[in-house]
Amino acid sequence: MKFSRTKKGYRLEIAPGSTIKEPIHIVFGQEDCDETLNNTIIAEEDSEITILEEYTSNINLECRTEMICKSNAKINYYKIQNQDKSASHSAQTFIKQSKDSVVNHFSLSLGGKANQETISVSLSETGSACQLLGFYTLSEDNQSSEHSLKVDHLANHSQSNMFYKGILNNKSKACFTGKVYVHPDTQKVEAVQANHNLLLSSNAEAISKPELEIYADDVKCKHGATVGQLDEEALFYLRSRGIDEASAKQFLLAAYAEDVISHINHAKAFEYISNAVNNHVKY
Amino acid sequence: MLAIKNLHASISQPILRGINLTINPGEVHAIMGPNGSGKSTLSNVLAGREEYQVTDGEVQLNGKDLLSMQPEERAAQGLFLAFQYPVEIPGVNNMYFLKAAVNSIRKQRNLSPLDAVDFIQLIKSKIKEIGFDESFLHRAVNEGFSGGEKKRNEVLQMMMLEPHLAILDETDSGLDIDALQMVAKGVNSLRDGKRSFLVVTHYQRLLNYIVPDVVHVMVQGKIIKSGGKELALELEEKGYGWLEGNP
Ligand SMILES: Nc1ncnc2c1ncn2[C@@H]1O[C@H](COP(=O)(O)OP(=O)(O)OP(=O)(O)O)[C@@H](O)[C@H]1O
Numbered sequence: 191m192k193f194s195r196t197k198k199g200y201r202l203e204i205a206p207g208s209t210i211k212e213p214i215h216i217v218f219g220q221e222d223c224d225e226t227l228n229n230t231i232i233a234e235e236d237s238e239i240t241i242l243e244e245y246t247s248n249i250n251l252e253c254r255t256e257m258i259c260k261s262n263a264k265i266n267y268y269k270i271q272n273q274d275k276s277a278s279h280s281a282q283t284f285i286k287q288s289k290d291s292v293v294n295h296f297s298l299s300l301g302g303k304a305n306q307e308t309i310s311v312s313l314s315e316t317g318s319a320c321q322l323l324g325f326y327t328l329s330e331d332n333q334s335s336e337h338s339l340k341v342d343h344l345a346n347h348s349q350s351n352m353f354y355k356g357i358l359n360n361k362s363k364a365c366f367t368g369k370v371y372v373h374p375d376t377q378k379v380e381a382v383q384a385n386h387n388l389l390l391s392s393n394a395e396a397i398s399k400p401e402l403e404i405y406a407d408d409v410k411c412k413h414g415a416t417v418g419q420l421d422e423e424a425l426f427y428l429r430s431r432g433i434d435e436a437s438a439k440q441f442l443l444a445a446y447a448e449d450v451i452s453h454i455n456h457a458k459a460f461e462y463i464s465n466a467v468n469n470h471v472k473y
Numbered sequence: 474m475l476a477i478k479n480l481h482a483s484i485s486q487p488i489l490r491g492i493n494l495t496i497n498p499g500e501v502h503a504i505m506g507p508n509g510s511g512k513s514t515l516s517n518v519l520a521g522r523e524e525y526q527v528t529d530g531e532v533q534l535n536g537k538d539l540l541s542m543q544p545e546e547r548a549a550q551g552l553f554l555a556f557q558y559p560v561e562i563p564g565v566n567n568m569y570f571l572k573a574a575v576n577s578i579r580k581q582r583n584l585s586p587l588d589a590v591d592f593i594q595l596i597k598s599k600i601k602e603i604g605f606d607e608s609f610l611h612r613a614v615n616e617g618f619s620g621g622e623k624k625r626n627e628v629l630q631m632m633m634l635e636p637h638l639a640i641l642d643e644t645d646s647g648l649d650i651d652a653l654q655m656v657a658k659g660v661n662s663l664r665d666g667k668r669s670f671l672v673v674t675h676y677q678r679l680l681n682y683i684v685p686d687v688v689h690v691m692v693q694g695k696i697i698k699s700g701g702k703e704l705a706l707e708l709e710e711k712g713y714g715w716l717e718g719n720p
């Protein structure tokens with residue numbers, strides 16, 4: 191593995207055939223970064239890497255990340271954005287995948303003010319698959335997030351799965367756009383997308399926009415979006431068993447998040463992210 | 474134990490229209506009555522469901538004003554409702570939930586929390602008692618449980634929380650014969666001369682296993698007749714028509 195890092199970002203290259211099980215933990219804290227970051231991750235053939243990237247700074251950040259996942263390689267990328275609520279986070283990620291490669295991208299957004307995330311994936315060769323998972327919480331008036339995901343299915347047997355959930359309180363706003371583009375003459379493509387939002391306040395607003403452009407026939411495609419409130423009946427059930435209202439709400443919010451987080455199959459990353467969520471999602 | 478006086482409650486329209494009911498420590502009371510007569514409404518009002526407005530009357534549990542308490546305080550004071558339709562809560566682990574419930578009630582009663590080992594020991598002995606499979610503890614609360622499994626899960630919770638007054642709202646509906654006997658066994662094991670039960674049922678059969686001290690008939694939000702356990706047999710035979718005619 192080759193790893194170099196400056197205040198302007200990092201570059202990570204993993205050699206063909208090598209597997210690194212332990213997550214590489216990279217933190218961008220106060221002192222560690224400029225306002226503009228450029229990160230590059232290259233996974234060579236048959237390699238596997240797990241990255242846990244964490245943002246905790248209190249300045250506005252712009253990050254550009256490029257991931258190249260070569261044949262039969264696997265990148266597990268988990269990002270925790272926990273910036274100060276006065277600082278905005280803007281991220282652009284470009285992912286290029288070759289034959290039978292897998293990218294698991296997870297984005298946890300806990301802090302920040304006006305957050306933007308754009309992810310663009312090219313499934314350029316047969317059998318490539320990506321999973322784009324996300325969980326966000328917005329708790330302040332005028333806090334906002336905008337997730338724009340795009341997957342280009344350029345090859346046969348390519349698969350994509352977008353699954354984002356969020357909890358919104360007060361006058362916050364979330365926008366999710368999931369774009370799936372299936373190019374002509376690509377066969378046996380599977381594309382799934384879902385975005386669910388839980389509104390804790392009637393002032394909060396969530397918008398979901400699926401954009402499906404499918405120019406091939408043999409395609410399995412599903413999408414779904416919901417906006418809901420805390421389940422009053424479930425809340426009463428918990429309280430009727432002696433659990434106080436605040437804890438009961440906490441249970442339900444954690445369960446809401448768990449639905450996405452449980453898809454993280456790297457045990458250590460799962461534990462780290464679950465803790466981050468449970469410490470943060472307070473009613 | 475429980476004293477209900479002239480209780481009126483409504484949800485968009487009046488449902489309970491003057492309920493009077495006193496249950497003494499150690500007694501088992503059964504409530505029977507036609508569909509829609511208000512049995513579940515009464516159960517829910519007692520448990521503290523805010524959807525229902527109490528428009529008149531009062532309720533005391535062990536001498537304390539029940540209606541002014543939050544649902545969780547009522548539980549801590551020893552009230553338990555086994556729901557007619559237990560809700561599914563995806564993502565909340567059944568065992569984790571039960572531990573939180575037990576310890577939350579212990580805390581409100583100024584008892585120290587059970588640690589993981591004590592808790593697991595306790596719950597294992599209880600699930601054995603009612604013949605519930607351990608695998609249900611590792612699933613989300615009621616999620617995907619069959620009708621009967623949900624009812625058993627309610628009984629398990631009751632056994633764990635050891636309430637002073639347990640209300641069983643049609644816990645026998647949807648249970649197979651073995652399960653029915655298990656439920657009855659669970660209830661009877663808790664009968665200690667002090668603990669009281671309010672059993673809502675449509676079937677006299679349950680009352681063969683859980684023998685009531687008093688049987689009440691509720692019609693249109695009122696208790697129109699009360700009697701001994703023979704009343705249940707009479708209802709089974711004649712239905713409710715003869716009563717409604719001469720309330
Ligand atoms: N949330 C609600 N909204 C509107 N009406 C309600 C609500 N809950 C209960 N009711 C009405 O109140 C009446 C009493 O209902 P309840 O569930 O208490 O009856 P029940 O005696 O338990 O009937 P069953 O034997 O079928 O369980 C019914 O007419 C029902 O439709």
Ligand SMILES: [Mg+2]
Nearest residue numbers: 512513514557
């Ligand atoms: Mg009912």
